[in-house]
Amino acid sequence: MAKGARRPRSRFAGALEPLTQVRVAYFEKEHRELVGLNYAEPACSPLAASPDAFGHVGYFAELIDQWAQDGDPNERLSGSGHRWLTRWSRRGGGAAGPLF
Numbered sequence: 315m316a317k318g319a320r321r322p323r324s325r326f327a328g329a330l331e332p333l334t335q336v337r338v339a340y341f342e343k344e345h346r347e348l349v350g351l352n353y354a355e356p357a358c359s360p361l362a363a364s365p366d367a368f369g370h371v372g373y374f375a376e377l378i379d380q381w382a383q384d385g386d387p388n389e390r391l392s393g394s395g396h397r398w399l400t401r402w403s404r405r406g407g408g409a410a411g412p413l414f
Contacts, residue, residue, distance in 0.1 A: 332368075332375050333399060334359040360403045374399070 339352040347351055361367045378395050 316379070331356075331359055331361050333371050334361070335396070335399075339343060358400070360399050362403070371399075 315410065334356055335358045337355045337357055340349045341352060342349045360371045372394070380401055
């Protein structure tokens with residue numbers, strides 16, 4: 315079992331909301347696939363935009379998940395998603411605009 319997995323509260327719970335942009339610090343150990351997470355500091359959360367944000371953000375997360383290929387980073391899709399979420403959050407949520 316992972317270290318800290320049995321703790322009832324995660325130190326990172328507030329930073330792990332869907333599509334929240336975070337600043338992270340992690341460490342790697344040689345010959346291991348998993349990394350350890352030191353901290354996750356929220357930078358921007360689309361869920362703070364409006365009370366209806368969860369539905370919009372959840373739908374957007376599903377679209378990104380469907381469009382993205384597993385294990386294949388897509389800079390264009392990631393950048394477009396980041397720009398859309400930033401614009402949407404700054405406007406205070408509401409109706410979603412075009413992605414591209």
